Amino acid sequence: MPRIGKQAVKGTITLALPLIALAIVAEFFLPAALARLATLYLIYLTAVVGMQIYSGNSGIISFGHAGFMALGAYGSSLLTIQPAVMSTSLPNLPIWLAEISGGQPLMIGMVGALLVVGIVAALFGLPLSRLGGAAASIATLGFLVIVHVTLVASADITRGSQTFFGVPRGVSTFTALLMALIAVAVARIYRDTRGGLSLRAAREDEIAARASGVNVARQRFLAWVLGGLVSGAAGVLLAHFLGAFSPKDFYFNLTFLLMSMLILGGISTVSGAVGGTALIVVMVDLLRRLEGGVDVFGLQVPQVFGLTDIGVGLVILAVMYRLRDGLFGLREVDERLFPELVVIAAPPAQTEVSDQATLTIERVGRRFAGLVALENVSFAVRPGLVTGLIGPNGAGKSTLINAISGVVPPSSGRVLLNGTNTALVPVQEVPIRGLGRTFQNIRLFRNLTVLENVTVAADAVAGPGDDSRAAAMAALAVVGMQELASRAASSLPYGAQRRLEIARALALRPSFLLLDEPAAGMNPAETDALITVLRQIRADHRVGLLVVEHDLKLIMRLCDHIVVLNKGQLIAEGTPEEIRANPAVIEAYIGKRRAAA
Ligand code: ADP
Numbered sequence: 001m002p003r004i005g006k007q008a009v010k011g012t013i014t015l016a017l018p019l020i021a022l023a024i025v026a027e028f029f030l031p032a033a034l035a036r037l038a039t040l041y042l043i044y045l046t047a048v049v050g051m052q053i054y055s056g057n058s059g060i061i062s063f064g065h066a067g068f069m070a071l072g073a074y075g076s077s078l079l080t081i082q083p084a085v086m087s088t089s090l091p092n093l094p095i096w097l098a099e100i101s102g103g104q105p106l107m108i109g110m111v112g113a114l115l116v117v118g119i120v121a122a123l124f125g126l127p128l129s130r131l132g133g134a135a136a137s138i139a140t141l142g143f144l145v146i147v148h149v150t151l152v153a154s155a156d157i158t159r160g161s162q163t164f165f166g167v168p169r170g171v172s173t174f175t176a177l178l179m180a181l182i183a184v185a186v187a188r189i190y191r192d193t194r195g196g197l198s199l200r201a202a203r204e205d206e207i208a209a210r211a212s213g214v215n216v217a218r219q220r221f222l223a224w225v226l227g228g229l230v231s232g233a234a235g236v237l238l239a240h241f242l243g244a245f246s247p248k249d250f251y252f253n254l255t256f257l258l259m260s261m262l263i264l265g266g267i268s269t270v271s272g273a274v275g276g277t278a279l280i281v282v283m284v285d286l287l288r289r290l291e292g293g294v295d296v297f298g299l300q301v302p303q304v305f306g307l308t309d310i311g312v313g314l315v316i317l318a319v320m321y322r323l324r325d326g327l328f329g330l331r332e333v334d335e336r337l338f339p340e341l342v343v344i345a346a347p348p349a350q351t352e353v354s355d356q357a358t359l360t361i362e363r364v365g366r367r368f369a370g371l372v373a374l375e376n377v378s379f380a381v382r383p384g385l386v387t388g389l390i391g392p393n394g395a396g397k398s399t400l401i402n403a404i405s406g407v408v409p410p411s412s413g414r415v416l417l418n419g420t421n422t423a424l425v426p427v428q429e430v431p432i433r434g435l436g437r438t439f440q441n442i443r444l445f446r447n448l449t450v451l452e453n454v455t456v457a458a459d460a461v462a463g464p465g466d467d468s469r470a471a472a473m474a475a476l477a478v479v480g481m482q483e484l485a486s487r488a489a490s491s492l493p494y495g496a497q498r499r500l501e502i503a504r505a506l507a508l509r510p511s512f513l514l515l516d517e518p519a520a521g522m523n524p525a526e527t528d529a530l531i532t533v534l535r536q537i538r539a540d541h542r543v544g545l546l547v548v549e550h551d552l553k554l555i556m557r558l559c560d561h562i563v564v565l566n567k568g569q570l571i572a573e574g575t576p577e578e579i580r581a582n583p584a585v586i587e588a589y590i591g592k593r594r595a596a597a
């Protein structure tokens with residue numbers, strides 16, 4: 001059962017009301033031509049919302065959703081086509097198909113079509129969801145072309161590039177409204193579910209999302225199939241609205257139109273889909289009238305060929321140039337108008353890490369092409385203690401953190417987390433098994449709120465009934481950031497961004513926490529506050545901390561145990577006193593620093 005947040009319900013209602021009002025006005029008060037335009041708007045909106053589910057949350061622009069509409073249109077029309085027409089227009093229909101085809105009600109057509117869409121979406125989604133960014137976009141373009149070519153080639157079933165006609169026209173304004181409302185509700189609720197939120201996190205930073213326990217490929221797959229079903233349903237309606245169509249009606253022109261609708265409103269939000277689709281439908285209708293030549297107050301405007309396409313193209317250009325996030329930006333209308341108050345609750349009871357937890361680094365090596373970044377490094381991180389990892393620049397500290405967390409697997413040796421070799425489990429499994437981390441170059445989900453950033457990680461380890469937001473608030477409380485919960489992560493000052501990363505890692509309820517230069521860029525007061533927080537994490541939660549730091553004073557104050565790396569090799573290990581007195585360390589690290597000073 002997906003999490004249905006109060007905010008998502010508010011959002012659905014906020015977007016539903018104008019749509020319902022539009023349908024009522026169109027049905028009872030508008031002339032037929034405008035009522036038709038309203039119905040068309042609701043159908044396009046459903047298609048755009050399907051696209052928003054995938055593209056908006058994953059950040060991957062899709063060229064493929066017109067393909068889903070085509071599958072929906074042809075799949076359903078085969079079932080509902082008038083039997084009298086079918087025998088003449090589709091004489092070569094395979095017998096098994098002819099037996100189930102024709103004369104079925106729209107509802108059966110819808111179910112049958114969505115079955116086909118779902119299967120095709122799943123088959124194509126498996127390889128697609130391994131891809132991100134431009135590669136995934138190009139793959140969706142491939143999907144569109146494949147669907148198109150297949151439809152044209154399957155002339156026995158689709159009449160090829162000829163018009164498929166005789167589809168009963170049974171889509172009223174209210175049928176279209178019902179479907180649009182379902183689409184909007186699905187999309188707005190999905191956005192705030194664990195899946196939707198974690199996909200949006202991956203859109204912001206894929207590496208950080210994996211390090212927070214997000215299975216990016218699985219979430220992309222689910223959004224692709226869900227969005228495909230919604231756009232497929234729009235195709236069913238469009239077919240039964242028009243009554244006749246051909247494959248080219250579901251090709252580049254439609255793709256271009258849907259994209260302009262989504263991009264104008266803003267790809268990130270369902271509100272953007274609702275608004276952008278409305279504006280483009282109105283604009284295209286006006287431009288079409290102009291295109292044919294009109295008479296404005298006696299002034300004869302000549303016919304302008306291609307005005308509509310040029311207009312749509314200019315809108316896309318203008319948005320790309322001026323308003324990257326579209327008219328509605330990154331937040332939903334409901335999130336601006338009626339934001340849910342973040343309750344600052346008392347943190348739940350502390351959970352303690354078991355003393356039996358183990359993290360051992362065994363003879364770990366890592367090469368980059370010819371360069372040996374790590375060689376034969378062995379030591380253990382223990383629960384309830386702070387282990388410092390120091391060494392000059394380029395010593396291999398960050399590489400070691402990456403090797404332990406599975407981001408950059410070791411080329412030799414192994415890392416055992418509670419006995420499991422971390423290189424043998426998927427990267428996003430490592431955090432779930434108890435290993436949180438931060439990054440030397442801060443990696444936040446910049447366009448998500450502070451609370452959302454931490455909730456992503458809390459979700460990754462939450463059981464079915466757990467309240468991830470409360471767990472996230474508790475993690476924020478540890479670093480003293482509860483009051484900032486509803487701020488955008490990108491708006492935080494630098495020190496707070498570092499603390500937010502720590503809170504996000506803590507929300508994984510880790511046994512071990514790896515911090516890569518947590519005090520970098522902090523002033524002395526912020527550093528002192530950080531030390532207090534880290535000591536508290538050690539004391540209250542008995543987390544095993546591994547802290548990479550340049551600031552030797554901080555390391556000596558904080559750490560129970562210190563490991564020294566130099567040129568990829570472990571050169572010393574011991575208590576702060578032992579390290580301070582170790583001649584090899586003084587030469588490799590402290591000596592150099594003194595010389596520099
Ligand atoms: P530290 O964190 O101790 O400053 P790093 O672990 O970042 O050091 O780097 C250790 C060495 O490995 C450096 O020489 C660095 O240039 C190299 N290195 C790190 N990551 C990569 C990579 N992805 N590709 C190639 N070389 C790398």
Ligand code: MG
Nearest residue numbers: 397398399440
């Ligand atoms: Mg480093």
